[in-house]
Amino acid sequence: MNPLPILYYGVPSGCSFGSIVALEWLGQPYQLSRIEMPEEVTADEFRRINPVAETPALMDEQGRVLTESMAILNHIAARGVGRIGYAQGTPEFDRLNRTLAYLNTSFFNAFAPLWHALEHPSADDAALKRYGRDKVEKVHAQLEAMIGDGPWLLGEQRTVADAYFIGIARWSQYHDVVDRSAYPKLQRLFEALEADPAVKFAHAIEDKTPALSAGGFRGEIKLADTLPRLLQAA
Template identity: 40%
Template sequence: MEPILIYGYPAGSSMGLVAAFEWLREPYRLCRVDMLGEMRDPSYKRLNPRVETPVLVTDRGDVLTETMAIGAWLEARDTERRITFEAASTDADRMHQLMAFINTGFTAAFSPLWTAMEMADPDPAMQASLTEFGRSQVIERHDRLEEMIGDGKYLVADRPSLADAVLIGVARWLDVHAVANRNRWPKLSALHANLEADAAVQFACELEEGKEPAGSGACKGHVALADILEKYGS
């Protein structure tokens, strides 16, 4: 069977993994999940008790959660090194370093902003505090990432890798939360523009919006969440 990636909308970090599957060019399927609706139904906990995306149903029918774990699954199957690098190489080490930073401190910096935005019982004073703190954290993490990246077109090499996939799903949150102008970070801004222009990223974004774009042909269609829960929800 083809692996099935469960990705979330709107503005899910999992969008980058859809692009990664496109770059890999191996057959896969998708499941599009409304993170503000379907994902909050108690039944979703049968798939991921932490109520998050992404989730991967592997080609063996195993359920795998967490971005880094799914990234490792992809890396192990990238025999042609389309989105990764030779094991133990300098490029592989750098890719892992960047992925780890982006998936931890960089992504977590946005948590106060999401909390303020999605608060079930709005509290203006708390929301203001969360927003102020969140913006300062996001700016600081962007400063650090700007220092870490080089002058290349992508994070590691002259082609996009898993590190770019992990970044692009989260980088657009800067605009979602109107934190600061991208141009404040020239290297990141240029990288973001390169990724936005990429066909696989555009494909992933259009799927998020509910459109039916023509991708590389690797995607073999969508599977309904109900069907996945029935078959793989423990």
């Protein structure tokens, strides 16, 4: 049996959620490796996969490892040009890359104060949460202004940007911030994505409930069982 790509995804509520959705949309065979945070992701074993100790990471069929969500999503999109991505050098690719960059920087980082307050409780929590709430509201307003009236972030075609968006946007519920109904375009997009089979699949994978793949999911593999392939690639 030929090796399959392996996505290392972080739980709980990792941003790797979007990469699971994108792989489901791609429809090509892949495996998943569950990484518990913060314990397993910071252990020496996973640092052999990603020295930065962050998920997601993607091991390809040859045992090479790619890290960082934006790089992984562009890699997946390149395998699905015309369906969830665009050919590099086209205006559509530039728009997709710009949107991914915004999601990967401004949108993602707006939640950082809220995660810090949750993971490192202190007397300054109230101020940190107010700061985080303000940042999250700001990026929602900015993204609402950036997108058009189409059903997806880039218009009529869904892309890996939509997959990444839903993985981050759900954090507003996790932290109980932002009334998304104040941003009707984003609310419509959020509801459409939450109803998508690939998104439901990713939720089930994270929650360890029965997961029905509409794509190429070929099961989970333990981190330790993936390392021999990494050694072959070294």
